[in-house]
Amino acid sequence: MVGSSKLGYNNQGQKARSGFGLSSLSYRTQRIVIIVAFSLVPVLLLLTFSYLPVINMFKYSFTNWDGFSKHMTYVGFDNYRTIFTNPDYFSVFKVSLYYFFATFVQMALALYFATILSFNVFGKNAFKGILFFPTLLNGVAIGFIFLFFFKPDGTLDTLLQFLGLGSLSQKWLLNPNIINVSLAGASVWRYMGMNFIIFLGAISSIPKDVYEAADIDGANRWHQFIHIILPSIKRILQLNLILAVSGAIGVFDIPYIMTGGSNGSSTFVIQTVDVAFKYSKLGLASAMSVVLLFIVILVTLLQRVLVKEED
Amino acid sequence: MHSLRYRTASVFKYATLILGALAALIPIIVVFFASLKTGSEYASTSPLTPPSNWLNFANYTKAFVDGKMLLGFMNTVIIVVISVAGATLTGSMMAYILARFKFKGSKLLIGLFLLATLIPGVTTQVATFQIINSLGLFNTRLAPIILYLGTDIIAVYIFMQFLDSISESLDESAMLDGASYWTIYWRIILPLLKPAIATVVIVKGVNIYNDFYVPFLYMPKSSLQVMSTALFKFKGPYGSQWEVICAGIMIAIIPTLIVFISLQKQIYNGFAQGSVK
Numbered sequence: 001m002v003g004s005s006k007l008g009y010n011n012q013g014q015k016a017r018s019g020f021g022l023s024s025l026s027y028r029t030q031r032i033v034i035i036v037a038f039s040l041v042p043v044l045l046l047l048t049f050s051y052l053p054v055i056n057m058f059k060y061s062f063t064n065w066d067g068f069s070k071h072m073t074y075v076g077f078d079n080y081r082t083i084f085t086n087p088d089y090f091s092v093f094k095v096s097l098y099y100f101f102a103t104f105v106q107m108a109l110a111l112y113f114a115t116i117l118s119f120n121v122f123g124k125n126a127f128k129g130i131l132f133f134p135t136l137l138n139g140v141a142i143g144f145i146f147l148f149f150f151k152p153d154g155t156l157d158t159l160l161q162f163l164g165l166g167s168l169s170q171k172w173l174l175n176p177n178i179i180n181v182s183l184a185g186a187s188v189w190r191y192m193g194m195n196f197i198i199f200l201g202a203i204s205s206i207p208k209d210v211y212e213a214a215d216i217d218g219a220n221r222w223h224q225f226i227h228i229i230l231p232s233i234k235r236i237l238q239l240n241l242i243l244a245v246s247g248a249i250g251v252f253d254i255p256y257i258m259t260g261g262s263n264g265s266s267t268f269v270i271q272t273v274d275v276a277f278k279y280s281k282l283g284l285a286s287a288m289s290v291v292l293l294f295i296v297i298l299v300t301l302l303q304r305v306l307v308k309e310e311d
Numbered sequence: 312m313h314s315l316r317y318r319t320a321s322v323f324k325y326a327t328l329i330l331g332a333l334a335a336l337i338p339i340i341v342v343f344f345a346s347l348k349t350g351s352e353y354a355s356t357s358p359l360t361p362p363s364n365w366l367n368f369a370n371y372t373k374a375f376v377d378g379k380m381l382l383g384f385m386n387t388v389i390i391v392v393i394s395v396a397g398a399t400l401t402g403s404m405m406a407y408i409l410a411r412f413k414f415k416g417s418k419l420l421i422g423l424f425l426l427a428t429l430i431p432g433v434t435t436q437v438a439t440f441q442i443i444n445s446l447g448l449f450n451t452r453l454a455p456i457i458l459y460l461g462t463d464i465i466a467v468y469i470f471m472q473f474l475d476s477i478s479e480s481l482d483e484s485a486m487l488d489g490a491s492y493w494t495i496y497w498r499i500i501l502p503l504l505k506p507a508i509a510t511v512v513i514v515k516g517v518n519i520y521n522d523f524y525v526p527f528l529y530m531p532k533s534s535l536q537v538m539s540t541a542l543f544k545f546k547g548p549y550g551s552q553w554e555v556i557c558a559g560i561m562i563a564i565i566p567t568l569i570v571f572i573s574l575q576k577q578i579y580n581g582f583a584q585g586s587v588k
């Protein structure tokens with residue numbers, strides 16, 4: 001109603017100070033303009049870098065494309081057959097189990113520290129800062145820190161000797177039986193602070209008078225933990241569990257930086273990257289990515305169903 | 312009896328806290344020690360021994376110069392600043408229209424962003440690489456920038472949550488004065504979103520600074536190295552010179568330490584908010 005003549009005026013690029021000359025349009029037209037203008041870039045990025053890759057990935061996974069040649073031959077389910085029948089490809093998932101179990105250690109530690117630090121403790125903020133700080137560090141720096149930590153006569157060996165446990169020291173990153181435990185340990189060190197801060201936030205949102213009431217009823221800290229804290233943070237706990245599973249499947253940084261995937265420490269993602277870029281088997285790598293995606297989606301759905309049932 | 316049990320619990324509590332703190336700090340402290348030792352000193356002392364000269368910065372100079380850490384730092388800063396500013400802007404714009412206007416497709420829009428976060432980034436990287444490559448962005452700073460720029464739903468949620476607490480009557484009174492929606496967004500909403508912006512900037516900034524995967528994959532050219540990839544390069548040539556690598560590690564850590572100490576409160580809030588979906 002405010003007239004298309006004014007719209008025409010704006011189209012000629014006469015820009016008013018108050019931003020794009022929008023103010024001379026009716027609010028109804030403005031609404032449309034602003035909705036389109038504000039969502040255009042994000043949606044474009046989303047479609048190009050989130051959805052298009054997924055579609056392409058499916059497409060590539062049925063070909064033997066090497067990534068550069070103009071031709072790709074359709075090979076049907078050959079790539080998938082390779083992944084599921086050749087033990088070299090699927091067996092790396094076993095490595096994920098180490099990281100998966102490590103996450104439980106990590107969450108238990110995080111929950112323990114978050115619980116005690118949500119009550120009165122001397123030096124509370126210092127402890128909070130120290131426990132959380134590793135999470136903020138650069139992934140490559142962490143990789144190197146733990147190379148230094150685990151190397152022969154490195155930090156760990158020296159510490160063990162110092163404690164009179166020198167006999168325990170060994171080749172932490174060369175022994176295939178122990179390497180994944182070492183790497184998963186580094187991963188716990190890296191991510192514990194993240195879980196810790198999330199739990200701390202969740203616990204601190206519990207109203208204080210609930211504890212006071214419990215105190216009056218004579219509940220000790222353990223009772224308070226079981227009956228107040230745990231139920232209140234159940235959702236966060238579940239959310240973290242699902243992230244743990246997909247995190248364990250998607251491990252890349254620490255083993256890649258520290259060992260390059262040698263001595264049996266290769267993960268599915270390291271292998272996918274190698275297959276794609278080192279061996280130029282893009283079709284096969286895409287099929288591996290599809291398998292990975294399906295596993296993560298499956299786990300996510302499973303989690304959704306389980307959470308829904310409990311509510 | 313009660314007090315004895317209480318005291319045991321208290322001792323246990325502090326013992327575990329100190330143990331936890333040591334576990335968090337020792338791996339970093341030994342690297343710090345090593346970074347200040349001379350080559351022969353490093354070879355002859357245990358990792359737990361403090362350096363004899365606390366002001367021996369020779370390794371730092373060497374790591375900084377030979378590792379071209381300044382170049383890495385500059386590239387990192389460029390990428391972090393542009394992508395964080397862009398992501399904050401687009402994220403707050405999305406949140407603004409989603410929070411203030413009820414329109415057809417707004418649910419679909421949220422759904423699209425939500426679904427996209429469920430797709431783990433690592434799985435689609437191989438296909439994403441082809442897109443970046445065909446756009447001619449491989450080995451340019453634009454590759455990581457455009458990938459980090461993508462609006463993430465967490466930022467949108469943080470902004471939307473915050474927008475709910477900004478009264479709509481503020482928008483309405485501005486409209487009575489004839490302000491356009493753009494003016495409302497730019498002059499009223501954006502300044503009021505400051506605390507939320509701080510949160511998003513910190514969370515995104517820390518993530519981008521620490522990322523290894525994207526720059527490693529999309530910018531292998533050595534003139535485009537960022538902090539992560541610059542540090543990663545120490546692996547080959549300095550394999551045996553741990554004192555230099557340790558200095559490199561410290562150089563990469565120091566900016567994080569400074570940011571952490573100066574913005575501690577904001578960081579705690581940011582991570583807590585960012586994680587509660």
